[in-house]
Amino acid sequence: xxxRRLLALFLAGLLALPALRAAEHTLTLADSRGRPVADAxxxxxxxxxxxxxxxxxxxxxxxxxxxxxxVPLVTAVRVGTAVRFPNEDKIQHQVYSLxxxxxxxxxxxxxxxxxxxxxxxxxxxAVGCNIHDWMRSFVVVLDTPWFAISGRxxxxxxxxxxxxxxxxxxxxxLAAPLVTEITxxxxxxxxxxxxxxxxxxxxxxxxxxxxxxxYP
Amino acid sequence: xxxRLRVLLLFVSLVAAALGVMLFVVNRSAERxxxxxxERRFAGATDxxxxxxxxxxxxxxxxxxxxxxxxxxxxxxxxxxAITLESNLRSLLLRADAHAIAVVMPDGxxxxxxxxxxxxxxxxxxxxxxxxxxxxxxxxxEGCVWLDDELHEFVLVPxxxxxxxxxxxxxxxxxxxxxxxxxQRSGLEVVFGRVNPPRVLGSTLAPALAEAFAARPRDDxxxxxxxxxxxxxxxxxxxxxxxxxxxxxxxxxxxxxxPTRRLQARLLLAGxxxxxxALGAAVLFARSLSRPVQALAAHTRRIAAGDYAARLDLRxxxxxxxxxxxxxxxxxxxxxxxxxxDLLDKNVSPEVAARLLRDGHALGGEEREVTVLFCDLRGFxxxxxxxxxxxxxxxxxxxxxxxxxxVEEAGGIIDxxxxxxxxxxxxxPVAAADSADRAVRAALAMRAALAGLNRELAAEGRPxxxxxxxxxxxxxxxxxxxxxxxxxxxxxxxxVNLAARLQTLTRREDYAADVILSESTRAALVSExxxxxxGEVVVKGKTRAVRIHALG
Numbered sequence: 001x002x003x004r005r006l007l008a009l010f011l012a013g014l015l016a017l018p019a020l021r022a023a024e025h026t027l028t029l030a031d032s033r034g035r036p037v038a039d040a041x042x043x044x045x046x047x048x049x050x051x052x053x054x055x056x057x058x059x060x061x062x063x064x065x066x067x068x069x070x071v072p073l074v075t076a077v078r079v080g081t082a083v084r085f086p087n088e089d090k091i092q093h094q095v096y097s098l099x100x101x102x103x104x105x106x107x108x109x110x111x112x113x114x115x116x117x118x119x120x121x122x123x124x125x126a127v128g129c130n131i132h133d134w135m136r137s138f139v140v141v142l143d144t145p146w147f148a149i150s151g152r153x154x155x156x157x158x159x160x161x162x163x164x165x166x167x168x169x170x171x172x173x174l175a176a177p178l179v180t181e182i183t184x185x186x187x188x189x190x191x192x193x194x195x196x197x198x199x200x201x202x203x204x205x206x207x208x209x210x211x212x213x214x215y216p
Numbered sequence: 217x218x219x220r221l222r223v224l225l226l227f228v229s230l231v232a233a234a235l236g237v238m239l240f241v242v243n244r245s246a247e248r249x250x251x252x253x254x255e256r257r258f259a260g261a262t263d264x265x266x267x268x269x270x271x272x273x274x275x276x277x278x279x280x281x282x283x284x285x286x287x288x289x290x291x292x293x294x295x296x297x298a299i300t301l302e303s304n305l306r307s308l309l310l311r312a313d314a315h316a317i318a319v320v321m322p323d324g325x326x327x328x329x330x331x332x333x334x335x336x337x338x339x340x341x342x343x344x345x346x347x348x349x350x351x352x353x354x355x356x357x358e359g360c361v362w363l364d365d366e367l368h369e370f371v372l373v374p375x376x377x378x379x380x381x382x383x384x385x386x387x388x389x390x391x392x393x394x395x396x397x398x399x400q401r402s403g404l405e406v407v408f409g410r411v412n413p414p415r416v417l418g419s420t421l422a423p424a425l426a427e428a429f430a431a432r433p434r435d436d437x438x439x440x441x442x443x444x445x446x447x448x449x450x451x452x453x454x455x456x457x458x459x460x461x462x463x464x465x466x467x468x469x470x471x472x473x474x475p476t477r478r479l480q481a482r483l484l485l486a487g488x489x490x491x492x493x494a495l496g497a498a499v500l501f502a503r504s505l506s507r508p509v510q511a512l513a514a515h516t517r518r519i520a521a522g523d524y525a526a527r528l529d530l531r532x533x534x535x536x537x538x539x540x541x542x543x544x545x546x547x548x549x550x551x552x553x554x555x556x557x558d559l560l561d562k563n564v565s566p567e568v569a570a571r572l573l574r575d576g577h578a579l580g581g582e583e584r585e586v587t588v589l590f591c592d593l594r595g596f597x598x599x600x601x602x603x604x605x606x607x608x609x610x611x612x613x614x615x616x617x618x619x620x621x622x623v624e625e626a627g628g629i630i631d632x633x634x635x636x637x638x639x640x641x642x643x644x645p646v647a648a649a650d651s652a653d654r655a656v657r658a659a660l661a662m663r664a665a666l667a668g669l670n671r672e673l674a675a676e677g678r679p680x681x682x683x684x685x686x687x688x689x690x691x692x693x694x695x696x697x698x699x700x701x702x703x704x705x706x707x708x709x710x711x712v713n714l715a716a717r718l719q720t721l722t723r724r725e726d727y728a729a730d731v732i733l734s735e736s737t738r739a740a741l742v743s744e745x746x747x748x749x750x751g752e753v754v755v756k757g758k759t760r761a762v763r764i765h766a767l768g
Contacts, residue, residue: 096287098294098377128378130287136378172379200353202380 022159023184026191029154029169031198036154037171039074040196041140043147044158044165047181051144054078060116062086063127063137065093068206070127070137074172076147082116083139085109085127093129101125101141124170134206138172155191162186173198219509220502227498228491235487239480246476247469251447254404254467258449261402261465265451268398269369276371276386277356279312284375284384293319293375293382298328305330314386316368319375320346320357321382337363344458345372346383357383360390360459367408367417367461390461391418405446405466412460421466429466438469445469508536515543524551581695586643586707587651587687587737588715589628589658591619592722593636594682599673612636615681618665626658631706639716641707644694652733652740655687659731659767685767686718687733689740711736717755718764729766738765 025044029037045051060082064071068089077083085095087110095106095114101123106114108131119125122143129135140147146160162184169178174196283289292304301319305328309317316337318329324343331337341361349357349372357372372385388394395406399420408417409430419426425441429448432439437448451463508530515528524547530540593615600608616638620630623640627648631639640658643651662685670680690711696703718732727750738747746768752761 098290098381103294126377126379128376130290133285133376133378138379199350202374202376203378204376 023162023186025158025160025167025182025184027150027156027158027169028191028193029150029156029196030193031196036150036152037196037198038150038152038154040150040154040156040169040171041074041076041142041147042150042156042158043076043140043142043144043168043170044160044182044184045144045168046146046160047164047166049163054080054145058082058118060084063139064088065095065129065135068093068129068132068135070129070135072137074138074140074149076140076142076149077119078145079122079141079143080118080120081141082118084112084116085114086112087114092131093135094131095127096130097125097127099123099125102139124172126172133204136203140170160184169194169196171196171198173201175199218506220499220506223502223505224495224498227494227501231487231491231494235483235491238487239483242476242480242483246473250469250472250476254447254469254472255449257402257404257467258447258465261398261404261449262451264402265398265453265463268401269453269455272388273358273369273371276312276314276388277358277373279314280356280371280373280385283308284373289384290375290377290381293327293384294377301328302330309386312386313388315366315389316363316370316387317385318342318370318372318387319382319384320372322346322380327382331363335364342370342372342383345370349383357385358455360455360461361387362459363387365415366391367410367456367459369455389418390456392420394418395420402465405468407464407466408456409462409464410460411462417461429464444471505536508532508540512536512539512543519543519547519550524548524554581693583691583693584644584647585651585689585691585740586641586694586711587655587689587740588631588692588707588712589623589638589640589642589655590686590716590719591638591640591662592684592719594684595679596636596681599679599681615666615669618669619662619683622661622665623658626661627654628658632704639712641694644692644707645705650742652687652689652737653743655689655737656733656741656745656767659685659687659733663730683730684719684722685731686715686721687731687737688712688715688718689734689737690714713757714755714762717757721753721755721764727766731767732764733767735763735765 025042027042029040029042031037058080059077061075061077062084063075065085065087066089068091075083085093085106087093090110092108092110094108095104097104101121102117102119102125104117106117119139119141122141125139125141127137127139146158146165148156148158150156164181164183167180167182169180178194178196289304289308292301296304305317305319309330309332314332316329316331318337319327320329320342321327324340324346326337326339326342329337329342341363342357345357345359345361348354348359355373358370361368361370367390368387369390370385370387372383374380375382375384390408395408395418398406405420407419407421407426407429409415409419410417414430416423416426416430419429421429421441425444428441429439429446432441439446439448446466446468448464448466451465453463456463511528511530515526518526526547527544528540530537532540593612596612596615599611603611615636616633619638623630623638626642628640628642629644631641633639640655642648642654642658648654662683666681666683673680688711690709692707692709692711694707695705697706697708698704714734718734721727721732722730729748729750732750733747747765748768750764750766752763754761
């Protein structure tokens, strides 16, 4: 690369500076009793400009089937991401989704033979195994690059350029996503605490020998 | 009231009262027992109902859970249109013991619902159930839902794919079948009803009774349905209450009392027989009492009529027998008294007899002024010559009879007969102020009676009789004189002797008098009598001269 081109690039970089500058939005999520909420997806949807295009070629993620559980439980991806379901168990699994965002079915399979599934619509894809009722995984397909998943401490950090956003907080135990309009500025370093009203998790417990099948 | 009737009434009323009290007590205790038993069943019915409904809901939930876990059903739910899903549900309903099946969205909207009878299901009926389950965070949504005019108990379980995408569940109609099931378990009649307006949803009662029950006042817990008495209790089923429906259990008090009624009928029959028996016994008893009493009454009437000879034989050893013996003793006593009185009348003057009977022995000595008359028969010796003794007595009695009658008619009494001599008293035992007049009148009457007798004797060709009469008035002692065993009422004293002496004076030719009375008698006379003064005479045994008079 010639020095002229490098200079040109640098200038272009300077011009693009406002877009490149990033503000960090930090949220602390807790339930109504103050306990930290993990596995919540916080996403920022720009209101003043279109979201930057997704990377090409489409990235690929995996949701493993390990010890008859999906790992991880919650995944957040951009539209266009493909997902693979490698089976690490000795037994077979049949992975399906009946969600409107992506309806698919991966017949009984072992190993890494399952084909990648392209998630081409925004929305929540609830994934299950139709021979093991307790297995589940959620893939939140987003139309924005700015999102994060809360950790065990309930903290989610999203870095995004300053501007106005529609902030969505999703959790599988929320009756509906929590939507707020926020404005990010350069020097925004504040941490916002959000209290979430979680529903009961109507999910069948994994059947352990000698235990009754019931909800947790 | 007659004695027999009274005994009868007493027996009958005693038996009837005992019977009545017994029936009353049996009735009361049986009714109490029946009410208590029904109430025990009522108390158990709420539990029974709750358990049955819970079990049915568990079964429905188990079926729905299997259905919800079926992947093919999940796909059918996710992939197919409403018509296809309904068709699928219709097919599934055939496998289930239910009247309706429904798939409900998490927001309560009805995705698809099918009834066994093919009728349509309106929209939005299930949202209260789902909302309640969400609120309670319950494992399943359950409650009563009106499908048209029919009430169904629905149980909905979550359809997980793998998260909640819908509720799926079954409904069982609250109807007569359920009522019959509950009735069988509780032993009670069961009625399900809509509260407003009142309508029967299902019942084990006959339709007419069920309608009567629905139309009863709400707070009437002891309604009479079709003439039968029932006890009612409401069963607390919250699902029903929330849907504006009710469940009641009923028991017929009359049906429960039927065995008691039969017992009572038998008791009544037995009591009737007992009563008839008692009636018969009472009749017999009354007769056994009243017959001798009537016999006694008849006997008393005979005694009153003077028949003392009759005797009563009741052949009884009880009190009535004793009474009959006492009556017989009384008859004997009366007969004896009558006989004594008769004899007394013949032997003493009626006045003395009456006074004796009245006063007993009270005729003790008393001094009083009396007039004593002695009459001696003359010419009887001549007359009695050639007469047999009976004829003699007959003739004497004929004479004495006339004389005595004359004495008694004049108010005197015959004191005694001394052979053919008569002693008569005037002014005793009953005092009389005119005893002298009576005596003189008696003498005149005796004279007339003798004349009459002599005319008869002359006609019989017999010689005439004559008499001599002496009369004296004096104070004498009068009383019952004699021994303890035999008493005579009589008078004693000088005056009596003088009268007897004056009588003997009539034999003197120079006096030519058949009746001689003393000066004291003359002085005592109230009326005027033709008297002839015979001068003074000293009678035998006396020292003082006595003036005497002849009755002209």
